[in-house]
Amino acid sequence: MKLSKSKYTRYWQCPKMLWMDTYKKELAREDPALERRFAEGNEVGDLAMGLLGDYIETTAYTEDGKLDIAAMLKNTKKYLAQGVENICEAAFSKNNCYCAVDILHKTADGHDIYEVKSSTEIKDVYLADCAYQKWVLESSGLKIGRVFIAYINNNYVRCGEVDIHGLFTIEDVTEKLQPFYAVVADNTRAALEYISQKQEPEMELGKHCSQPYDCPYWEYCSRNLPRPNVFDLYRIRAGKAEEYYKEGIVSFSDVLKSGIPLNDMQRKQVNFETLGLSTHVDKLGIKAFLDTLSYPLYFLDFETFQTCIPLYDGIKPFQQVPFQYSLHYIEEPDGALKHKEFLADENCDPRRAIAERLVEDIPQDACVLAYNKAFECTRLKELAQAFPDLSAHLLNIRDNMRDLLDVFRDGFVYDRAMGGSLSIKSVLPALFPDDPNLNYHNLADVHNGTEATDTFLSLRGMDRKQRDHLRQSLLAYCKLDTMAMVLLWQRLREFCV
Ligand code: SF4
Structure with missing residues (x-):
């Protein structure tokens, strides 16, 4: 089959993206978080199957574990003939165009389409996707009444088993779909023709390279x-x-x-x-910032995970759940640098344990530094709301938090190598070029926040040896984050000497 839902939406975003997928896929630089998002999308799709009551699923696999499209098409035909009310992954193909509908619901005079998305809002690209499905089904002779999108209700709070009727919001998008539907026939024809040409097409760069999704071929297309x-x-x-x-x-x-x-x-x-200017340093500005800090001085960094389907009670979809922190601290001027850390048990809700350890590790009224403190402050506020008995102490930590990012945001330090980015991952190599101890690439297994999240979520059920090894990698990664803050703070002090 030459076109599918995902290929159609690739073409809809940029025809060349589909051409590249077809002929030069090896040049794609995929987002490392994509794999987990894809797996999560499948999980959400499976959960949503029961949204309209009993259902039959067409999904079939070949012996080597691939989707068996031919079997799915056959199964769909069979279930349609049997008048099954809800067919999940209902598969259709017509004129080289294929799609599998998340839920095909039988109505009095035809069928409705339900598309499931692991997102908290409806985007145009979803409407393009639904329009393509409607067109393929109608081309296959089905009468389609209404089209719905089931997407994530971000106000849902888990309480016990996941309540799918609470987790999903279902919206009728039949009318919104019209302008997208009107162009499907032309688009599919053009897309099939486009990918039939072997000669690499030219395509201007533009906002389509990052909207609605970052294109994996950006590096290649912008190489000149x-x-x-x-x-x-x-x-x-x-x-x-x-x-x-x-x-x-x-x-x-x-x-x-x-x-x-x-x-x-x-x-x-x-x-x-x-x-070609060299590093800009505003000593007075830096000194004014440093003068607001006091001892004991703490450097705090959280690692969090967020999942579409809340893992535990009291958590909303996509809520950031802290599972780890690193804490460097210095108790008095010129005192020794010390370190504490916490990494939750991966088998249960980490919030109570992390909250308890935080109030144990950070005394009230201590000065706490974070990099981009809004993130840490929000996590502390959420923990305080979840655990009223620890609330006063947690909010005290939050209220005494200072932001190392302010120095860079206020323009007191700027280096060309930062390339306009104030992320600690850009600031650090700019101020400490070629320091292998500060190079995240030299760490084992975990090199960034996305990998930290993926690693933590993968620990459950893993064999002991591998699990212990990866937990050490997580600890090393988070420790480097707060060590980086300590070194930045020291460098700021050196600037003022
Ligand atoms: S980088 Fe831009 S022009 Fe190139 S394939 Fe991607 S979206 Fe199209």
Whole structure:
């Protein structure tokens, strides 16, 4: 089958993306979080199957574990003939176009389509997807009445077994679908023709490279652009970057010459790059920040997971659940650097244990530094709400938190190597170039927050030896995060000497 739902939506976002998938897939740089999102989408799809009551699923696999499309098509035909009320993964194909409908629901005079999404809102790309399904089914001779999308209700709070009627919101999108449906026939024809050509097509870069999804071929398609370029401007909207790019404003020199409006960070980014400026240090600003800190001084960093289907009672879909922290601390001026850490048991809700350890490890009224404290503060507030008996202490920690990011956000330190990014992963190598001890790539197994989440969630049921090894990797990763903050703080002090 040449087209499927996912191939159609790839074409809908950018025809060349589909062409690349067909002929140069090896050049894709997929988001490392994609695999887990895909697995989670499957889990959500399985859970939603019962939304309309009893159902029969068509899914079949070949001996080597692949989806058996032929068997699914056959099963669907059989269940349709039997008048089954709810067919899950109902498979259809027509003129080289294939789709499997999440739930095909029989009505008095035809069928309704239910598409399940592990997202908390309806996006245009979902409507394009549904329109394609409706078209394939109608082309196959089915009468389609209404089309619904079942998506995640982010106000749902788990209490006991997952209540699928609480977890999902079902919305009728039949009317919204119209403009997307009107172009499906032309699009499918054009898409099939597009991928039949062997010659690599040209495609302008633009906002379609990042909307609705980041394209995995960006590195390849933008390989001839100067680095950095207009698409790298700090927090530039995709539409704006496209507009400037089409006007021929590509390199940072073009940006400078054009006089386009820039925010403070973008101006700094462009000036430092084009003029080759060295590190900017505002000693007075840094000193004013450092003077607000006091001892004992703590450096705190959380690791969290978020899952679409809440794992435990009292948790909402996609809620950030802290499972680990690292805490470096210095008790008095020129005192020794000490370290504490916590990593939850992967088999139960980690929140109570982490909250208890936090109040044990951080005394009230202590000065606590985080990098981008909004994240840590929100987690502390959520823990305080969940555990009223620990609330006063947890909120005290939150209220005494200071943000190391402020130094960089306020522009007291800037280095060209930061490339306009204030993330600690950009600031650190800029201020400590070539320090192998601070290179996250030199860590084993866990190198970033996404991998930390995936690793923690994968521990359940793992054999003891592998589990223990990965827990050590998690501890090492989180420890480096707070060590990085300590070193940044020390470097700031050195700047002021
Ligand atoms: S990088 Fe942009 S132009 Fe290239 S395939 Fe992706 S979306 Fe299309």
